[in-house]
Amino acid sequence: NAGVTQTPKFQVLKTGQSMTLQCAQDMNHNSMYWYRQDPGMGLRLIYYSASEGTTDKGEVPNGYNVSRLNKREFSLRLESAAPSQTSVYFCASIGRSFGRDTQYFGPGTRLTVL
């Protein structure tokens, strides 16, 4: 049981490049979330998925797309990276495990856009 895993851990992009951040959870949770955290700031919700096959916008969705591939995986795509997207990206999953509510965050992906 690894919890929430994110790849890559670090990434440097040039302006205009694209990339996909991967997130996977092995707790059979229904809900998954993507957040970004800028230096010295709190977390802001980008997109979330309440269940497999559904996605909804959060607070700051512009410039991002998501895909809930299956119950385990929720990916975040930057089609044309901009310096303003330099941030730490956290994935989270929330659901019911072992008879109680559980929620876990991944270790984060540190993205720099030059």
Next chain:
Amino acid sequence: DAKTTQPTSMDCAEGRAANLPCNHSTISGNEYVYWYRQIHSQGPQYIIHGLKNNETNEMASLIITEDRKSSTLILPHATLRDTAVYYCIVRGGSSNTGKLIFGQGTTLQVKP
């Protein structure tokens, strides 16, 4: 989801109880109060949540006022490792659905 108000920062002496307040005056009847913390640059860690009754687990206690407009997270014996940013969040439903919106949180500094 209801908004929350927390102090920007607090200090606590090591070994003493840390009491972190949170105001959520617009909370509605089906919304839960959640607490998370974030240590340095790690991913946030779930601490505890509750609806209207006080809750306790191995990490902390959560005291919710009778009118549910405010709550207090209590770390009974704070250690240096409890230094972190603590987030109070109000969210509908107990699990599986609904947005989880973070505010600015309270930076707790535990001092020797």
